[in-house]
Each structure stands twice: as C-alpha cells, then as structure tokens.
Amino acid sequence: MAVLIVVVPVLSYYLMELMTHNPFEIPFQLQLLGWLFCYLLTGLLFFFTGRMNLALILMQLFIAVLGTVNYFVLQFRQSPILPWDIASAGTALSVADHFSFQFTARLGGILFAWLIMLLLSVKVSVRMKGQWKKRAAGLGLTAALSVLYVLCLQSDSIMNALDVYEMPFTQDYTYEQNGFFVSFLVNTKYLKVDKPEEYSPERAEEILENADNDSSEKSGSEETGNEEAGNRAASGSSSSAAVSARPLSRSFSSSFVSRDEDMPNIIVVMNEAFSDLSVIGDFQASEDYMPFFRSLYGSENTISGNVFVSVLGGNTANTEFEFLTGDTMAFLPTGSIPYQQFISDELPALPELLREYGYTTTALHPYNSNGWRRDSVYPLLGFDDFLYNGTFHYQKRLRGYITDEAAFQEIIRTYEEKDEEGPFFSFLVTMQNHGGYAKEWNGFERTITVSGREDDELSRINAYLTLLKVTDDAFRDLISYYEAVDEKTIILMFGDHQPNVETGFLEELYGKDYDELTPEELALRYQTPFVLWANYDIEEAENVDISANYLSTLLMDAAGLPKSAYQNFLSELREKLPVITANFAIDADGNFYSSSEYDQLADVLEDYEIIQYYHLFDNEHRKNEIFLSSD
Known part of the structure; x- marks a missing residue:
C-alpha cells in the first residue's frame, strides 16, 4: 500500500x-x-x-x-x-x-x-x-x-x-x-500594506495644507467669477460595452453655510445590493422595478448618477468604509476588509466631522451589531449612537430581514426624537435586499418577472427585481415625509454593490460569455445608482459618475458645509480622476485603467496614497484636526 x-x-x-x-x-x-x-x-x-x-x-x-x-x-x-x-x-x-x-x-x-x-x-x-x-x-x-x-x-x-x-x-x-x-x-x-516610497508625515501634511490653500483661493475666485462655471455634468452616456466618466464639476463653494446658520439634516441610506442591471444591457420586466427612484433623475433640487464601487455581491463594509472615510480600496490589499483589519483606534471620518459641526450622529443597521465589527468601528468613526436589529422599534420583516420600510420608519422616529437644538445625521445600512434570492419564503411572492422567461428559470433575478420595487415604494414614502418637514433636509441613497444573480442572465445582457468580458465590460458590474435629494433649493445635476470614496465630499458640497483639508484634496483629485476603485479607474477624459495599469496614473495617485497612509495607518503622527477642521 x-x-x-x-x-x-x-x-x-x-x-x-x-x-x-x-x-x-x-x-x-x-x-x-x-x-x-x-x-x-x-x-x-x-x-x-x-x-x-x-x-x-x-x-x-x-x-x-x-x-x-x-x-x-x-x-x-x-x-x-x-x-x-x-x-x-x-x-x-x-x-x-x-x-x-x-x-x-x-x-x-x-x-x-x-x-x-x-x-x-x-x-x-x-x-x-x-x-x-x-x-x-x-x-x-x-x-x-x-x-x-x-x-x-x-x-x-x-x-x-x-x-x-x-x-x-x-x-x-x-x-x-x-x-x-x-x-x-x-x-x-x-x-501587508507597504508604506509609500515617498511617505513622511510632513509630506502628507504639506499636501493637505496645499489642498486647503488651493481650495480657499478657488472659492474666492469663484465668488467673483463667471456664474456659468457652476455645477454641470458633462455630456455622454454609459453603454453596455464600456463605462465612461461624467464628472460633476466642483463648485458649491459660494453656498457654504456658516455654523451660525441652520445646517441641513443629513440622511444617508446605503441600500443593500441596490442597483439597476439595465446598465449592462436592456431587458424587459413585467413592470418597472424602481419607478420612483428613476423619477428623481433630473428633477428639482436633486443630484443623480452612478456610484462605482470596489466590491461585487458582498463585502458591503468596504463601500461603507470608502464613503465614510474618503479612503479608497485601491491602495489596500485585494479583498481586505478595513473594518476588520485596519481600524482599531479613533479615525477621523465624516461622522466625527459632522459631530464637530454640532450634528447628532446615528448609525442604523437592521441586523447583527457585530457584523464586520460595526459595533466596535462606528464609535471610532464618530457615531454617537448605533441602532441594530435588537434595538429597532419597527420590526416588519421580509425573507427574515427587517424591511426598508421599517428601517426608514426608524430613521423618522430617531429624527422626531432628536435634540431640537442641533442638526441630525443618520447613516443607514439596509438589509432587505440581501442575497439568498433563490430560497422560498413564506409571505414573499415574486411579483416582478423578466418578460418571456419562466419564473423557475430566473428565480433569483425575479426575486431581486421584486425586492427593488419594495424598496422603491418605501423610499417614495420617506421622501414624501421629508417634503412636508420644515427643517432643511438632504437625503442621499445609493447601492453598496450589485447582486449575485444567474450568470446566464448576465451573459444575455452582455451578449457574450462571462469569461470573455473585457475589463471595461466587467466594470459595469461595479456600478450602482445614487440620488441626492433636498427639500430646499440646491444646485441640480444628473448623469454624474463618481466613486464611493468621493461621495461624502459631494454630499458636503451639496449641503453647503465647509470641508476638511482632506475633503478639499479629494475634490481637486476628482476633477482629474472622477472614478477610482480597487479594480479600475476612469479619468476626466473617460480613459479606462484597470488596477494593473495604475502605474500610468502614478503622478495623479501618489499624493492620495501618501495622505491615505497618513490617515489610516500613521496613528502616531497623524494630526486629527487636519481631517476635521474647515479652517
């Protein structure tokens, strides 16, 4: 033997x-x-x-x-x-x-x-x-x-x-x-995350100081300059063959509110697996699965477009990380989860910045509190409170998950109970549309189907489309509530990633086998929609392409809030490189770069990598006030 x-x-x-x-x-x-x-x-x-x-x-x-x-x-x-x-x-x-x-x-x-x-x-x-x-x-x-x-x-x-x-x-x-x-x-x-070759704390601080100075100079010139240099979206459209970038020009600077004025309430919904697969290729459904959300495209006091993310079908926490911190997964190990691997001390981020401005900051997630270590990470990012499934007052469920309707009701409840003296920031990560679409559940019926196909042939996509419509209805009700609210309020909703559905269906949309896709075609799987809506007058824009790391900076601009030095740097970088993810980047001219080609963007990315290392890893030397001060 x-x-x-x-x-x-x-x-x-x-x-x-x-x-x-x-x-x-x-x-x-x-x-x-x-x-x-x-x-x-x-x-x-x-x-x-x-x-x-x-x-x-x-x-x-x-x-x-x-x-x-x-x-x-x-x-x-x-x-x-x-x-x-x-x-x-x-x-x-x-x-x-x-x-x-x-x-x-x-x-x-x-x-x-x-x-x-x-x-x-x-x-x-x-x-x-x-x-x-x-x-x-x-x-x-x-x-x-x-x-x-x-x-x-x-x-x-x-x-x-x-x-x-x-x-x-x-x-x-x-x-x-x-x-x-x-x-x-x-x-x-x-x-292992290597220190950038040109890194030093002094170099990072110098870059941030220069970005802050440039922003101040630009703000002053814009106030006296041509009003037509305002916020516009470049023309162009995505196709099923490739992606293109339509950056939102940086302005909003003249609309900054002072800390003595009423600052708007801010509600952010990062919606689980919320996406529109028609960006890959056209298909017919038995009914529109996101009619209200689409109706906001191009509407008054609304900014809309596409968010490019670093993950597909999971690892929600990475999109969350990019949005809240402004950091990018492009400089981190492939497949890593920063919440689990890199955040163990206080990290200046969007919640802490808003808290400095007098906001109450509340995170909500209608599932287990310890998923992705959120219960440990959220306080380190500046959240005052964290509500999870066990602490939600509203418990309506679908497929075992708390529904978006219930989660939105929870936002409204916390808003109505907030301190009247200060503005309100709420960050919700939903669960209703989480994967597991093929499983049968009592009380859940696939009411939307892909036209011309049997339900059992595309059970996952049909379940997914049905769930999107449930979300759309709930989002309509959320917007309706805040339309009637006197306080200024901004609501931003975007998807964290696209879902995993039948590969055969995706191949039909692409018109080719999945393993034959080019990097540009595959990038369409890393695209989700976003809408930023306000119940008061803001500058509108549509067809905006942006990656998740820039989205909170866009939010600050739309709200008219002073940005940190880091956010000013990101605003400048976005003009050159409106999309940067772990997998690909798109420059302002629409040129596509896969991650293996990032060396061609070294001149653009070098300063960003230095600042991110300083922000995320150099706790010993990092001056937190640089990431929190608007001066």
Whole structure:
C-alpha cells in the first residue's frame, strides 16, 4: 500500500480542483506546485503524528472540507475563498441560512471517490513510533521547506518564471488558471500594506495644507467669477460595452453655510445590493422595478448618477468604509476588509466631522451589531449612537430581514426624537435586499418577472427585481415625509454593490460569455445608482459618475458645509480622476485603467496614497484636526 503515499496527495489535489473547474487546463508546472502543497501538508502531519495513515486521512479531510466550502462560497458570491475571508467567517455564517446551495451529482461523485481513498488510506502501515528525535528533525525540515514554498510564491520573479496568472479583479478566473493553493498563497502577499516610497508625515501634511490653500483661493475666485462655471455634468452616456466618466464639476463653494446658520439634516441610506442591471444591457420586466427612484433623475433640487464601487455581491463594509472615510480600496490589499483589519483606534471620518459641526450622529443597521465589527468601528468613526436589529422599534420583516420600510420608519422616529437644538445625521445600512434570492419564503411572492422567461428559470433575478420595487415604494414614502418637514433636509441613497444573480442572465445582457468580458465590460458590474435629494433649493445635476470614496465630499458640497483639508484634496483629485476603485479607474477624459495599469496614473495617485497612509495607518503622527477642521 506504499503506492498510496505517492498517489493519494496527488489525487486529493485533482479532486479538489475538479469541484469547480477542469484542473488539467492549469499549466503543468502549476499543477506540480499543487502536488507539492499536498505532499508538504502530508509530511507535516506524518512527522507530527508519527503515523502515515492518520496523516493521509487528516490531509484528505482538510482538503475535502476546504474544497467543499470553496465550492459553496463560489455559489454564494461568485468568488473563491481568499486569505482574509477567515476574519469575516462569522459575518458570512450569520446570513448563510438565507441562501440556497446546490449539491450537484458531480460534487457527490467527487466526495464518494474521496471516501474510497480514505478507506484505503487506513491500510497504510508506515509509522515512526517513539522516534522523537527523527520526527522532530523531519517536522523541522518539512516546516522549513513549507516556509520556503510560501516565500517563493511571494516572489514576483519566480511567479513570472512559472507563468503564474495574477489578476485580483477576477479571482475566480485566477484560481482556475493557477489552482486553489497557488492562488490562495500568492494572495497572502496582499495582507501587508507597504508604506509609500515617498511617505513622511510632513509630506502628507504639506499636501493637505496645499489642498486647503488651493481650495480657499478657488472659492474666492469663484465668488467673483463667471456664474456659468457652476455645477454641470458633462455630456455622454454609459453603454453596455464600456463605462465612461461624467464628472460633476466642483463648485458649491459660494453656498457654504456658516455654523451660525441652520445646517441641513443629513440622511444617508446605503441600500443593500441596490442597483439597476439595465446598465449592462436592456431587458424587459413585467413592470418597472424602481419607478420612483428613476423619477428623481433630473428633477428639482436633486443630484443623480452612478456610484462605482470596489466590491461585487458582498463585502458591503468596504463601500461603507470608502464613503465614510474618503479612503479608497485601491491602495489596500485585494479583498481586505478595513473594518476588520485596519481600524482599531479613533479615525477621523465624516461622522466625527459632522459631530464637530454640532450634528447628532446615528448609525442604523437592521441586523447583527457585530457584523464586520460595526459595533466596535462606528464609535471610532464618530457615531454617537448605533441602532441594530435588537434595538429597532419597527420590526416588519421580509425573507427574515427587517424591511426598508421599517428601517426608514426608524430613521423618522430617531429624527422626531432628536435634540431640537442641533442638526441630525443618520447613516443607514439596509438589509432587505440581501442575497439568498433563490430560497422560498413564506409571505414573499415574486411579483416582478423578466418578460418571456419562466419564473423557475430566473428565480433569483425575479426575486431581486421584486425586492427593488419594495424598496422603491418605501423610499417614495420617506421622501414624501421629508417634503412636508420644515427643517432643511438632504437625503442621499445609493447601492453598496450589485447582486449575485444567474450568470446566464448576465451573459444575455452582455451578449457574450462571462469569461470573455473585457475589463471595461466587467466594470459595469461595479456600478450602482445614487440620488441626492433636498427639500430646499440646491444646485441640480444628473448623469454624474463618481466613486464611493468621493461621495461624502459631494454630499458636503451639496449641503453647503465647509470641508476638511482632506475633503478639499479629494475634490481637486476628482476633477482629474472622477472614478477610482480597487479594480479600475476612469479619468476626466473617460480613459479606462484597470488596477494593473495604475502605474500610468502614478503622478495623479501618489499624493492620495501618501495622505491615505497618513490617515489610516500613521496613528502616531497623524494630526486629527487636519481631517476635521474647515479652517
């Protein structure tokens, strides 16, 4: 049975890869690296336990479980397991019961083959009983080889020599090209955030001071300059073939309110999976799924357009992070979650800035308070209060989640109970439209369907469209309430990311297979709509393209509130680069850059990266007042 020692690790590698793709399409040298991982793992277990049969069994169980979990994770979010997912496992498990997972005959056959191998492995009789010194030496040597193996996969020169495919934008395809173990270990190099080459605290402060001075000079010139230099949206439109940027020119400066004036109440709704998939391609639905939201496009006292985000189908907290802080995921490790990895001390952000202006700051999320560590992070960002599912007064539910209607009612309740002496800032992250669209729920009927298709063929997209209409109705009621409120109020609603729906449906919209999409076409999956509405006179704009990191700066402009030095810097940067995400950027001329081409934007991005490092990581030297002062 000694042949099993050689064969079982190799077969385990192929069985795991076979769960999600054809492993024989992986370049052979990378297949060998996959074999080596399984051999090293077996060796570590053998020298640790002293029994080869136990080592083979444990190795197979580990890889089988890992492969099965990865199979279901791909179904859940269309992206494989990544190194940083370990930190967010609890959040994922909390919503897992809302999803419908498909157990296929192929998966069953693979697991059955593994069961046979496990039974055969029991008969392997190689042992090192009592040979402690040899086992310790073997364990040390195998551990050293394992470390060397991982370090080699961190080397760019070795990866290039082995032709390792690396495209963080499309992790599912990366794993298909390299295999699971190679891709996973290559990704670990992104766990570390390197200090920018030209970084120093003094340099960051100098950049921010210059941005503040430039803003003051520009503000003065705009007040006496041509009124036609006001806020306009450049002409152009998105198509299903590519994305284009229509930046909103920076003005609003003459409309700043003083701290002695009435500052507007500000309500921000980051709506779960709220998007319009027709940006990818036209399709007919049985009825309009967002009629009220669309009616606000181009309407009075409204700014509308598209938000480009860094995530797809999940990792909501990253869009939230970009909006609240002004930082971008473009400078952070692929797939990282700043709430979980980088924020453990007070961080000056939008809530704290507004609190400095006298706002009461309340965060609301109708689900578990500890998801993405919000209960720990929100106070560090400047929120006075955090309401979650257990503290909501309104508990109406749909598919097990508190509805948007109930969440909006909770906003109104907190507004009506607020301190009358100061303005009100409310930030809501909704849950109603969360994934799990294929699952059947009592009390939920798919009332909107894609025309010409059977419901069971597109159950996920039909459920999703129905949920959007429920949100649209609730948002109409929220706007109606504040139309009748005397206090100045601004409401901003945008989507955190697009949903995971049937790949076949998306391919119909694109008119081609998903794996044939260009980066420009795939970028359409990272686009959600936004509307900023006020119950008083503000400058209107439509067709505005903007990324999430700039959106709070736009909000400050629309509200006429003085911006921090950091926000002034972001306003200037947005004129040159209106879209910057973890995956792509679009400059003011509409030129598209994938993340692998960011070196071409070095002159534009260098200062931003320096400031972000200073803001997010250099707690020892950071002067918080720079990010909070409007002087």
